[in-house]
Amino acid sequence: MTHASLLRRITDYANRANPYPLYTELRKTPVLHEEDGGPYLVSSYWDIENLLHDPRISSDAANLAAAGADEAGGIEQTGLPPSFIRLDPPEHDRLRRIANRSFGPPHSPRRIDSMRGELAEIVSGLIDGLADAQQIDLVDQFAYPFPVTVICRLLGVPREDEPRFRAWVDPLVASLDPDTSGNDTERKRAAQEARMQLGMYLAGLVEQRQKEPRDDMLSELVTSHGPDGPMTMMEVLSTAVLLLIAGHETTVNLITNGMLTLLRHPEILQRLREDPGLAVNIVEELLRYEPPVQLVPQRTCIADIEVRGVTIPKGSRIWLVLAAGNRDPERFQDPDRFDPDRSDIQHLGFGSGIHSCFGAPLARLETQIALTELARRLDNPRLVEDPPPYRQNAVLRGPRHLNIGMDGVRP
């Protein structure tokens, strides 16, 4: 009998609900390389942390294409340049800096915090809408609509267009799922098509904003006058596509994984109900314990790199398995325990280094507010099925549905 490779078992949907035993197995071989031409998997906390700061590691889509993953062709077809997450410095730095001018400090220090009231309002509205239901699907009725509404408002995308761009976002997100079977031409083609459609849709909005700027990020991206100059139209579009997708796909999972984890730890759910201040630690521990981005499969090395005595040759693909690093016993005591009281909750949930999550402040605030309000208002919530059905994606991992039974909604 032949055993499937660890890599294939990790990407295999059958293990989606609980990949953590596989990650434990993975950490036994800190640098795992199972097939010629396949990626090198790195799974221990310190190694990942080091590689995220290693300038011999490239995020450039062109380097990845050269390393064997055929993506460059797709870029040409869509006509949209890669977003900054798929670029190296100096281009990455320039685009991220321009995007950041309208998002965070030093130029917009209060942008996120000033949304607090608005976020609370959206959350209240969604929970009010659950009315007297005895059972809800947390994903469809709350965890998805909430961040989508937020990112639409922030960017300036009309909320009512959501069903349209939903059709484009889905294939794009699916294309982020590493396919280890090797025949995903159709999936890639669908993703390219979707990216182009989404880009064209956004181009319409951007054109409007050029004529009539409003108080939203799209307007600020097209009218930016920082020392880096403006983004080109194409750069604005790829940045907007990135922010639109990254701005909600991950938060949906963070909120859903969060509620799932709390329902599995009712004593902590109870504590959160009594002390909303605990939300900060709960969200940090969640990012460690159930990170929404499980692994980063898009890096290549531009020089030979030695990791724990293994030389990863120049030109190889590297997968940084963040979720495995987050439960590395070398780094954390009792890593498989969900414990928001840890004195040292650091994690790789948002990555690290120059590509560390751009939207982290927003994701944190959204999830803190969401979990606190769910804990406060859902009356006697309980899991209907455990584990819940998961989404296909191994990279952006989370439940597709989370059915919760309850006695009602508190005012």
Add this chain to the structure above:
Amino acid sequence: MAAEDFLDWLRREGRIVIVGASLAGLRAAETLRAEGFAGSLTMIGDEPYEPYDRPPLSKAVLLGKASPHHTELPRRREIDAKWRLGVAATGLDMGAKRVRLADGDEVEYDRLLIATGVRARPWPKEAEAQLDGVFVLRTRDDAVGLHRRLKASPRRVFVIGAGFTGSEIASACREHGIEVTVAERAGAPLVGALGGVVGAVAAELHRDNGVDLRTGVMVTALEGDTVGRVRAAHLSDGSVIETDLVVVSLGATRNTDWLAGSGLGAGPRGIACDAGCRAFDFRGIVTDDIFVAGDVARSPHPLFGYQFLSLEHWGNAITQAEIAAHNMISASAERRPHMWVPAFWSSQFGVNIKSVGVPSMGDQIMITQGSLAERRFIGVYGYQGRVIAAVSFDNTRWLEFYQRLIETAAPFPVEFPTVDRRPEGRQPIPSDFPDPSLPTHGPTVTLSGYSPSDRHLVFTPARH
């Protein structure tokens, strides 16, 4: 009492005195309590304030973005200490294990931690230093006074010395739209810390931001008016700068005067201690009840040729305090060495500058990422074929990688490719320190491990 009984007793009911109630003192106290010290703890500080944070004083506070009254250090835990604030320590009796205080009191200790830090070096001509409008910037009171005068729209501020503090002050002034002249003896700002190659970038930063930068000059005199207010500064090139505010930024002096005659190995360069933070007496013998941490400590660093380094670095103060506190109440086999890699940061003219290692040891530099012209780069310093330090301008997130290179004595020049490597960064060039300190050639020691309990030294004999 047997050694382990003593230790038990010490942890339960011993008396620990910490002289110096700033960053290092506070973090040491917190660590003692966190590690179970239940005895009496006394904190002695010459300033009347509870521990506060200094880095904002030359940045956010001067800019008016933070109040000098609200830079208290966040507390990690309750420390349940007796506070003796506003009272300086004036002497130490090592035999009787007592600290003498300015108010005549004496405090007995079983273990003493000295964390008295440094003070700003004043303008050496006392009469001129007394003129109204002449400032140094070290304490909260200094910052309050200086900020008040900056708000009163001075015609021009004159800064003596373009090290980090001087440059930060000049930057704050420009951000306020205040005219500022900076006089520096070296050829460029930051030259002493980072060398001439990087100093040239700093000089451009000053000038592009409207600073009247005078390099290669000394200040010969400060001139007052009839009522004792400063009105002008005279430079060695014969020029005279009219000003009504002078900030003297000539570095720091270690607060060791109070230890004169105590028998401790304390002098103008600090208090020598071993890697475990135990102070040496003047005979070079290590004490076992007196520990040192923070800016006032000088300890040998294996990674840098066992040079005795004294570091005025925020992060160093914290780590050293934690190690000292741990060692104070631990058996010898449980003690840990302080092997922190020097690191500091600065923020000026909108640029984040951070350095790791000991740049001034590096005789060569390579720009491995970014470019000097864009003022966004990483410079790697080399010394005798190994990486000894790195500096970043607006590129902090990569620096951790270079710290590992320093810790593992990685070869210099840096041959491997890096993202954002430009043609200018392919060859090393002289780093251009005015007076290169040349540490002795010797075998190599490298660091491994992450947490304090598993940090190890690896010794590699010299290759011939």
